[in-house]
Amino acid sequence: xxxxxxxxxxxxxxxxxxxxxxxxxxxxxxxxxxxxxxxxxxxxxxxxxxxxxxxxxxxxxxxxxxxxxxxxxxxxxxxxxxxxxxxxxxxxxxxxxxxxxxxxxxxxxxxxxxxxxxxxxxxxxxxxxxxxxxxxxxxxxxxxxxxxxxxxxxxxxxxxxxxxxx
Amino acid sequence: xxxxxxxxxxxxxxxxxxxxxxxxxxxxxxxxxxxxxxxxxxxxxxxxxxxxxxxxxxxxxxxxxxxxxxxxxxxxxxxxxxxxxxxxxxxxxxxxxxxxxxxxxxxxxxxxxxxxxxxxxxxxxxxxxxxxxxxxxxxxxxxxxxxxxxxxxxxxxxxxxxxxxxxxxxxxxxxxxxxxxxxxxxxxxxxxxxxxxxxxxxxxxxxxxxxxxxxxxxxxxxxxxxxxxxxxxxxxxxxxxxxxxxxxxxxxxxxxxxxxxxxxxxxxxxxxxxxxxxxxxxxxxxxxxxxxxxx
Ligand SMILES: Cc1cc2nc3c(=O)[nH]c(=O)nc-3n(C[C@H](O)[C@H](O)[C@H](O)COP(=O)(O)OP(=O)(O)OC[C@H]3O[C@@H](n4cnc5c(N)ncnc54)[C@H](O)[C@@H]3O)c2cc1C
Ligand code: FES
Ligand code: FES
Numbered sequence: 001x002x003x004x005x006x007x008x009x010x011x012x013x014x015x016x017x018x019x020x021x022x023x024x025x026x027x028x029x030x031x032x033x034x035x036x037x038x039x040x041x042x043x044x045x046x047x048x049x050x051x052x053x054x055x056x057x058x059x060x061x062x063x064x065x066x067x068x069x070x071x072x073x074x075x076x077x078x079x080x081x082x083x084x085x086x087x088x089x090x091x092x093x094x095x096x097x098x099x100x101x102x103x104x105x106x107x108x109x110x111x112x113x114x115x116x117x118x119x120x121x122x123x124x125x126x127x128x129x130x131x132x133x134x135x136x137x138x139x140x141x142x143x144x145x146x147x148x149x150x151x152x153x154x155x156x157x158x159x160x161x162x163x164x165x166x
Numbered sequence: 167x168x169x170x171x172x173x174x175x176x177x178x179x180x181x182x183x184x185x186x187x188x189x190x191x192x193x194x195x196x197x198x199x200x201x202x203x204x205x206x207x208x209x210x211x212x213x214x215x216x217x218x219x220x221x222x223x224x225x226x227x228x229x230x231x232x233x234x235x236x237x238x239x240x241x242x243x244x245x246x247x248x249x250x251x252x253x254x255x256x257x258x259x260x261x262x263x264x265x266x267x268x269x270x271x272x273x274x275x276x277x278x279x280x281x282x283x284x285x286x287x288x289x290x291x292x293x294x295x296x297x298x299x300x301x302x303x304x305x306x307x308x309x310x311x312x313x314x315x316x317x318x319x320x321x322x323x324x325x326x327x328x329x330x331x332x333x334x335x336x337x338x339x340x341x342x343x344x345x346x347x348x349x350x351x352x353x354x355x356x357x358x359x360x361x362x363x364x365x366x367x368x369x370x371x372x373x374x375x376x377x378x379x380x381x382x383x384x385x386x387x388x389x390x391x392x393x394x395x396x397x398x399x400x401x402x403x404x405x406x407x408x409x410x411x412x413x414x415x416x417x418x419x420x421x422x423x424x425x426x427x428x429x430x431x432x433x434x435x436x437x438x439x440x441x442x443x444x445x446x447x448x449x450x451x452x453x454x455x456x457x458x459x460x461x
Binding site: 001018019020022041042043044046049055056057058061062063065067068069078107110126129130131159 | 167169171191193194195197198199201202203207208210211213215216239260261262263264266267347348428461
């Protein structure tokens with residue numbers, strides 16, 4: 001079947017899509033957007049997180065046909081919007097192998113945009129509960145989210161740890 | 167495999183009547199896992215997410231009608247006050263990404279004994295609206311679960327909505343898992359006080375082949391709680407309540423926990439949730455439930 005949708009602001013279409021195929025497969029294998037990662041295919045790891053009509057979801061659990069006519073934003077499309085988040089991840093040392101990073105950037109961006117300030121640590125942990133990282137131990141990821149939020153919204157909740165040590 | 171994408175509810179019902187072998191898909195958080203892991207391929211997917219109006223809710227008197235496509239995220243954001251027990255349970259489902267897609271109707275369709283919606287739906291006495299081209303059938307929640315991952319829907323039926331009575335008193339949900347997020351319940355419990363009727367509802371999750379109530383424990387509360395006088399909870403009554411809830415379960419040993427642990431945990435959760443609920447009830451003289459509850 002053919003699936004037409006909007007991806008990162010532009011119309012896109014994929015042909016010969018298998019009816020049981022996921023949106024993740026369409027993005028990565030048919031539309032050349034490998035930013036969202038494929039790891040567990042069962043919603044457990046969050047590395048495939050994308051925005052679907054504005055809400056972060058696991059692309060591996062969206063049937064491709066369900067995305068027909070919808071608006072998808074992948075990490076590739078976030079560069080202008082989430083540049084701060086991406087930079088903060090690098091500066092805070094929140095990236096090691098990088099496999100989890102695209103999903104975390106999308107999820108963190110969603111949290112920061114909806115909080116419109118620096119989220120409390122508990123809220124960061126809650127928001128990122130569905131994103132697994134096997135490398136960093138999460139502390140630096142939380143630092144990165146705080147840092148990005150503080151830069152975007154001018155400090156607000158005032159966490160002394162917002163700036164990276166180095 | 168076929169992919170059916172009805173644009174109206176009537177088309178959806180016609181599609182299901184024509185293709186009773188089609189698997190409805192809403193959030194896909196159960197259906198897509200099965201397909202991705204190749205645990206079984208449906209003959210067809212019947213995608214309900216293009217049907218307008220399914221993803222909302224409406225209030226009809228003392229009942230909230232949850233559309234089949236209402237996500238947990240919206241339920242939590244919009245209905246935490248009127249359906250506190252269900253909203254508490256929804257907050258524990260998966261992760262934010264899962265809650266942005268998953269639905270109560272999908273939880274009912276899957277009918278896993280561990281599904282988190284079930285205990286609060288049982289405790290508040292919900293009704294499932296099952297529809298087909300033949301008409302609409304209202305299934306009381308207690309009759310909906312028919313076996314492990316089996317429910318009372320007929321092959322041509324779809325869930326249109328779930329009707330949940332607005333809370334008339336305090337409600338609590340409690341769940342045991344290895345982490346605070348992303349866990350399927352080892353066991354779970356919900357209690358709902360219905361002061362106007364001088365009774366309480368219960369729901370047990372993940373501790374029997376199907377979600378179930380604890381009728382004897384409910385009878386104990388109807389008899390034993392001081393509904394008129396609002397005196398503090400008798401610790402002996404709370405303990406007995408926990409014992410009766412544990413006795414109502416029929417747990418097994420499995421990868422998530424042992425039967426004996428589940429029974430123990432249920433007794434503890436039952437006692438605690440009742441303690442919280444009763445404290446709210448007697449401390450809160452201004453709630454609308456007090457007016458209706460006093461006879
Ligand atoms: C990572 C992860 C974590 C999870 N954590 C939890 C958890 O903590 N607690 C929990 O309870 N569940 C959990 N789940 C399971 C799942 O998210 C829930 O069962 C959810 O409620 C399913 O809703 P859905 O809309 O995604 O269902 P779908 O996957 O779309 O459908 C589920 C079932 O319901 C049927 N169905 C859907 N809509 C209808 C309808 N309108 N009429 C008739 N049948 C219908 C489908 O055919 C299918 O059998 C988790 C899943 C994942 C992937
Ligand atoms: S690949 Fe989608 S959640 Fe892991
Ligand atoms: S950096 Fe390697 S998984 Fe997170």
